[in-house]
Amino acid sequence: MAQLQQRRSQNIAGNVYVDSSCIDCDTCRWMTPEVFRREDGQSAVYHQPQTEAQKARSLQALLACPTASIGTVEKPQNIKAIHNTFPLLIAENVYHCGYHAESSFGAASYFIQHPDGNILVDSPRFTPPLVKQIEKMGGIRWLYLTHQDDIADHRKFQQHFGCDRILHEAEINAKTQDVEIKLSGTNPIKLTPELLIIPVPGHTKGHTVLLYQNKFLFTGDHLAWSDEKQQLIAFRRVCWYSWTALIQSTQKLQNYTFEWVLPGHGRRYHNDAATMQQELAKCIDWQKTV
Numbered sequence: 001m002a003q004l005q006q007r008r009s010q011n012i013a014g015n016v017y018v019d020s021s022c023i024d025c026d027t028c029r030w031m032t033p034e035v036f037r038r039e040d041g042q043s044a045v046y047h048q049p050q051t052e053a054q055k056a057r058s059l060q061a062l063l064a065c066p067t068a069s070i071g072t073v074e075k076p077q078n079i080k081a082i083h084n085t086f087p088l089l090i091a092e093n094v095y096h097c098g099y100h101a102e103s104s105f106g107a108a109s110y111f112i113q114h115p116d117g118n119i120l121v122d123s124p125r126f127t128p129p130l131v132k133q134i135e136k137m138g139g140i141r142w143l144y145l146t147h148q149d150d151i152a153d154h155r156k157f158q159q160h161f162g163c164d165r166i167l168h169e170a171e172i173n174a175k176t177q178d179v180e181i182k183l184s185g186t187n188p189i190k191l192t193p194e195l196l197i198i199p200v201p202g203h204t205k206g207h208t209v210l211l212y213q214n215k216f217l218f219t220g221d222h223l224a225w226s227d228e229k230q231q232l233i234a235f236r237r238v239c240w241y242s243w244t245a246l247i248q249s250t251q252k253l254q255n256y257t258f259e260w261v262l263p264g265h266g267r268r269y270h271n272d273a274a275t276m277q278q279e280l281a282k283c284i285d286w287q288k289t290v
């Protein structure tokens, strides 16, 4: 629960606020940019929500915040209905789970609802409202983990839904040694005709990305959009394994068609496949300069 006495002075006066426990994960700012922005290294409310839609989106950000740093002066009456809006539809049968976890530094996780079995992409917080919603949507067959940083409550999801967790063997540590499917090597792995796992060493040694329907690319911490730079980026300062390998991995993605970049950290990006290729080439040129 956000603490009113820790309300940041950078917030504009009004009902919604951010307190000093914010870890600057960026989630509220991309979910509800009309209300939240970065001020002095943390988030703050710069515009109080006015319309019903803005109020609802502010409460969605409140529920997604990994550290419960967003609060309201007045108790929201419709919080149960806001819980029920998750997972949030992105496009077709692909959803944003919300309920980001602090242990993943607020990384986004995703849900694909599919007749062959649903897929959870990286782990959100294991929280009853989300679990109930996922149950209603048919449960989870696979919990695909891009890499070791965004695993959050993977074990609880596995125990509850009986899903098979998927992670590259180079990412396995004490927290993940019991995952059901351990990937190896650097060749792409076809999970189903529509799901392709592509190893992209760089951020970490065994990082992989998931390509769904040659349209949606779930990129973990490998690739994201930057609103500031107006281009696709990778994270040089938090590249734990090899920047050279990361560039080669990004070049490898030029062999694939996709229209969406859905990252753990950073902003998502959507465009037609041809423009995506141009953006990828631009990103690779940029990666070679940093």
Ligand code: SF4
Residues within 6 Å of the ligand: 018, 021, 022, 023, 024, 025, 026, 027, 028, 029, 042, 043, 061, 064, 065, 066, 067, 068, 069, 070, 106
């Ligand atoms: S979602 Fe929470 S922790 Fe993340 S930037 Fe917003 S207030 Fe801070």
